[in-house]
Amino acid sequence: MITRRTALIGTAVAAVAAAAPALAQEQLAAAAAGTASADGLPHVKAKLVAPPAVMAHEQVATGGPKVVEFTMTIHEKQIVVDDEGTTFQAMTFDGSMPGPTMVVHEGDYLQLTLVNPDTNTMPHNIDFHAATGALGGAKLTFINPGEQATLRFKATRAGVFVYHCAPEGMVPWHVVSGMSGTVMVLPRGGLKDAEGRPLRYDRAYTIGEFDLYIPRDEDGNYKTYESPGDAYADTIEVMRRLIPTHVVFNGAKGALTGDNAMTAKVGETVLFIHSQANRDTRPHLIGGHGDWVWEAGKFANPPERDLETWFVRGGSAGAALYTFRQPGIYAYVNHNLIEAAELGATAHVKVEGEWNDDLMTQISGPAPIAV
Amino acid sequence: MRMPVRFIAAGFASAALVSFIQGFAPPPDGPETVRIAHASVAYREPGDFLRDGAPVNGPRREIRADTPFEIMKRQVTRGEYDSCVAGGGCRALDGGGDADLPAVGASFVDAMRYAAWLSGTTGALYRLPTDREWAIAAGTRFRDDAYTEVSDPKNPSKRWLALYDAEAAGEEAVDPTPRPAGAFGANERGLLDMAGNVWEWTSTCFVRHRTDSLTGAASEHENCGIRVAEGRHRAYLPTFIRDPKAGACSVGLPPANLGIRLVREERSGLDGLRNFLGF
Numbered sequence: 001m002i003t004r005r006t007a008l009i010g011t012a013v014a015a016v017a018a019a020a021p022a023l024a025q026e027q028l029a030a031a032a033a034g035t036a037s038a039d040g041l042p043h044v045k046a047k048l049v050a051p052p053a054v055m056a057h058e059q060v061a062t063g064g065p066k067v068v069e070f071t072m073t074i075h076e077k078q079i080v081v082d083d084e085g086t087t088f089q090a091m092t093f094d095g096s097m098p099g100p101t102m103v104v105h106e107g108d109y110l111q112l113t114l115v116n117p118d119t120n121t122m123p124h125n126i127d128f129h130a131a132t133g134a135l136g137g138a139k140l141t142f143i144n145p146g147e148q149a150t151l152r153f154k155a156t157r158a159g160v161f162v163y164h165c166a167p168e169g170m171v172p173w174h175v176v177s178g179m180s181g182t183v184m185v186l187p188r189g190g191l192k193d194a195e196g197r198p199l200r201y202d203r204a205y206t207i208g209e210f211d212l213y214i215p216r217d218e219d220g221n222y223k224t225y226e227s228p229g230d231a232y233a234d235t236i237e238v239m240r241r242l243i244p245t246h247v248v249f250n251g252a253k254g255a256l257t258g259d260n261a262m263t264a265k266v267g268e269t270v271l272f273i274h275s276q277a278n279r280d281t282r283p284h285l286i287g288g289h290g291d292w293v294w295e296a297g298k299f300a301n302p303p304e305r306d307l308e309t310w311f312v313r314g315g316s317a318g319a320a321l322y323t324f325r326q327p328g329i330y331a332y333v334n335h336n337l338i339e340a341a342e343l344g345a346t347a348h349v350k351v352e353g354e355w356n357d358d359l360m361t362q363i364s365g366p367a368p369i370a371v
Numbered sequence: 372m373r374m375p376v377r378f379i380a381a382g383f384a385s386a387a388l389v390s391f392i393q394g395f396a397p398p399p400d401g402p403e404t405v406r407i408a409h410a411s412v413a414y415r416e417p418g419d420f421l422r423d424g425a426p427v428n429g430p431r432r433e434i435r436a437d438t439p440f441e442i443m444k445r446q447v448t449r450g451e452y453d454s455c456v457a458g459g460g461c462r463a464l465d466g467g468g469d470a471d472l473p474a475v476g477a478s479f480v481d482a483m484r485y486a487a488w489l490s491g492t493t494g495a496l497y498r499l500p501t502d503r504e505w506a507i508a509a510g511t512r513f514r515d516d517a518y519t520e521v522s523d524p525k526n527p528s529k530r531w532l533a534l535y536d537a538e539a540a541g542e543e544a545v546d547p548t549p550r551p552a553g554a555f556g557a558n559e560r561g562l563l564d565m566a567g568n569v570w571e572w573t574s575t576c577f578v579r580h581r582t583d584s585l586t587g588a589a590s591e592h593e594n595c596g597i598r599v600a601e602g603r604h605r606a607y608l609p610t611f612i613r614d615p616k617a618g619a620c621s622v623g624l625p626p627a628n629l630g631i632r633l634v635r636e637e638r639s640g641l642d643g644l645r646n647f648l649g650f
Contacts, residue, residue, distance in 0.1 A: 100501065328528035367581060
C-alpha cells in the first residue's frame with residue numbers, strides 16, 4: 001500500500017523529472033529503488049473485451065510506465081451452460097466467464113474501478129494474484145450492491161495471473177460461480193525465449209476453464225433457481241463432493257466451438273492464455289503443440305519447448321505460444337478426455353491455409369485389409 | 372391418436388384369434404399405421420464415399436417405394452416400450468419417462484428387441500424401416516446430408532473446414548424434452564413427428580464406398596456395428612448407444628434423442644397367426 005510518505009516522495013520525483021525527456025528512466029530507477037509512485041504518470045483507459053478475445057495491446061511497451069485504468073461491472077445472471085438447457089446462476093466480472101483479460105506491462109499500474117450495481121444480490125470483491133498485499137486487493141474492494149471501489153496496484157511481476165472474487169466465507173462458491181479472469185503483465189520488452197530472442201504473436205485468445213457444480217433433483221434433472229442465493233445451499237453440497245457436473249471453457253459447453261470457434265491461419269502464431277481459478281487442468285491442442293509454453297504462466301522464467309500437453313495448476317493461468325503449420329479443425333481440450341468430451345471442456349480452432357504434404361500425407365485411405 | 376397400453380396388452384391374445392376368424396384382416400390392436408405406396412423422394416445414399424481416396428458426397432437420385440409398406444403413424448411410446456419390459460422382451464430404459472410420451476433413450480438393440488416382442492405378441496411382423504423406407508415415408512421431412520461439394524485431394528482441410536462451417540450454420544439446437552405425439556405435426560403422408568426431437572433407428576448399416584476413377588473399380592465395406600438413425604439429419608451410431616449426446620453425426624448437432632418407429636410387413640392374418648403361434 002502506498003503510504004503518505006512514499007506518495008509524497010513520488011510526487012517530488014515526478015515534479016523534478018516532469019520536464020525532462022528522461023522521465024521513463026527516472027521512473028524506472030525510482031521503481032528499482034522502491035520509491036516510485038504512480039503520481040505524475042500518464043493515465044490511459046483500457047477498453048476491455050469479452051473472452052476469448054484479448055484487449056488491444058502492445059507486445060513491446062513504448063514509453064515508460066503508465067497507469068492503466070479499467071472499469072468492470074459485476075453481473076449476476078442466469079445463463080445456460082450446455083445444450084440440454086441446464087441453467088446456472090452465474091456471477092461474473094463484466095458479464096462474461098471468464099472476466100475480460102486485462103493487459104498491462106511490468107512496472108505499469110493497474111487501476112480498476114469495480115462496480116456492484118444495486119440490481120445484484122451479493123457483495124463482491126476482487127483478489128488479483130498479480131497484486132501484492134491486502135489479499136490481492138480483496139480487502140480493499142469489498143463492495144455491496146449499489147457500491148463501487150477503485151483499487152490501484154503496481155504490476156511488479158510479469159506473467160499471466162488469475163483474478164477472482166473472494167468475499168469472506170464464500171470464496172469458493174463465488175469462484176465456481178464464474179468470478180475469475182486473467183491479468184496479463186507483459187515484460188516491457190515483450191516475450192522472450194530462453195536465449196532472450198523475442199517471441200511475438202499474431203493473435204491472443206483467453207480460455208477460462210470452469211468446473212461447475214449444479215444440483216439435481218431426485219429424478220436426476222438439473223435444478224433451476226431464481227437467484228444465486230437460492231442455489232447456494234444445494235450448490236455447496238455438490239461442491240463438497242468435489243465432482244463437477246460440468247467442466248467448460250468460457251462459461252458453457254460449446255462456447256468456443258461452431259460459430260464461436262477460434263480462428264487462425266497457417267503461419268500465424270497464437271498465444272493461448274488458459275486460466276483455471278479453482279482446479280488443475282491440462283490443456284492440449286489436438287494435432288498441434290505448444291511451441292513455447294510458460295506452464296506456470298510467469299514470463300521471467302524461460303518457456304518450455306515443444307510440449308504436447310501442459311499443466312495449469314488450479315488457481316493459476318498458463319500461456320502457450322503456437323505457430324500453426326497445417327490447416328484444418330483443431331480441438332483445444334482439457335486432456336482429461338472425460339472432462340473434454342463428457343463434461344464440456346472442448347474448444348475448436350479453425351485454421352485456413354495450404355496443406356503441407358511434407359508434414360503429413362495420407363499414403364493410403366481406408367480400404368479393405370490387404371491380404 | 373394413441374392406443375392405450377393396457378388395451379393393447381389385453382388384446383394380444385385375441386388379436387390373432389380375431390385375425391383368424393376374420394380371415395385376412397390385419398391385426399386390429401397393433402398401433403396405427405400409415406400405408407406408403409406410390410411415394411418417392413430425392414434420396415442420397417448413406418455412408419462414406421471415397422473417390423480416389425478423397426471424401427465426396429454419395430449419389431443422389433429419386434427413389435420410389437417398390438412395394439407398399441405400412442409404417443407406424445407415431446413413434447413407440449414409453450408406455451408401449453415398458454409393456455415390452457414387463458413382458459420380458461425388452462431391457463428397461465435408463466431413467467423415468469411419461470407413458471404417453473415417445474420412448475427415448477433406446478439403442479438399436481433395444482429397438483430390435485421391441486420389434487421382435489411386438490411381432491410375437493401381435494402376430495404381425497414388425498421390423499425397423501430401412502433408411503430408404505424411412506426417407507420415402509418422411510418425404511419433405513427427409514433432409515439431404517450433403518452439406519458441401521468441396522473436396523480437394525490436395526488439401527483435405529478444405530472439406531473439413533467447409534463441413535465445420537455447415538455444421539455451425541446449419542441446424543438450430545432442438546429442445547430434447549420429449550413431447551406428446553403430434554407436437555411436431557404431420558407430414559404430407561400423415562406421419563406424426565418425423566424429424567422432430569426424437570431420431571428413429573433404421574436397419575441400414577454403415578457402408579464405406581470406394582471408387583477409382585482411373586480403373587472404374589468400386590468396392591464397398593459394410594459395418595453393421597453402426598446403423599443409420601434418421602431425424603432432422605442423418606446420424607450414424609453404434610448399435611448400443613442409447614444417449615447420443617456425445618455426437619455421432621458427420622455434420623450437425625448430435626441427435627437429441629433416440630426412439631423407435633416400426634414398419635409392419637403386409638402379410639395375411641393367417642401368417643400373423645402362424646407367427647404368433649410359432650409354426
